[in-house]
Amino acid sequence: MLLTATQSLAFLAAAVLITLSPGPDNLMVLSLGASRGHKRGMVFGLGCALGCLNHTLLAALGVSALIAASVVAFTALKIAGGLYLIYLGVRALKSRGSALAANNGGGSSETLRALFLKGLFANSINPKVVLFFLAFLPQFVDTAQGHAGWQIAQLGLLFTLQAAVLFGTLGYFAGRVGQWLARNPKGGLWLDRVAGGIFVGLGLRLMVSR
Template identity: 45%
Template structure:
């Protein structure tokens, strides 16, 4: 078991990392601004569920294999970047439809949940981050390291859930104002597409 002191320290650090601007928090904000609080929350739950996969990979050592295999890392990067570009294309199509006088189509909470999972799981940088970050708070004398990694992963997920949930709430408050104007909705979709393209480029040019 992890000591109370380490638990509190890790949780505070995790909150700080979750608050820092990054692809996940931007993704949650754009979805909640476009579709409301519940949409942002569905996206958040998907992203947090993806963290469960990364925690498991670190606990069983698969992340170390990815780190040691440039080919595996490259394949995961290509998959993640390809999915982000796909999301950018969908955002551009939605914006073009609105610009032509069409109605904004809501894909459903399930689709946003799945997007969150795929976006997180297909990013190998998250597994490598967990591989470098979580073991720093593990103490072999306190029992199974794999179990400690799992516990730390759950704490990180809780921190992310709290922060992203707050962002969803903020985005949901803004949604009612932004959605009054089709022109603003078009702009948000285009901005979201630019964000996805930027994230895809960042992932493609990242290194181990």
């Protein structure tokens, strides 16, 4: 059972906004691209994006098992995930805007393969991203269609693809984007406010959903 067009478009709209909002991954891509060049920024960004496949697998297996085995366990997961999303949202709403990491300058002796694996590893082992995927992906599952695990796998793949495109683009234009953020601190502030509202809304929706 493939995702419906409505599911895919709604999910992509939210995923793109969340991916573009200031956060550790895209800020690392911007910083690395600005300091080490467009090619290295793109490769590192692609590594970060493909790390989402690990979280997709965990989310698909974990949510499917919870749905099949325990209503209580799944409710507990929804509450924990909802509270975590609200926590992220409140932090974003209270922030004064994100700043780029300092440019450490110069070239790098790291190979493209090493940078790709570095991005992949950094994303794959992040436990907060695991919890985020468990909380975010089920929002767009249509329970009437069944096969929740398969739907989550498709959503995760869609998230990974759009993240690969956006992170690769951020890496390529890292120099220009970094300069714009440095000149326009209110841009980061505005994106934080949008992201905060999305996180809080999704967290509340997750906690009250049936």
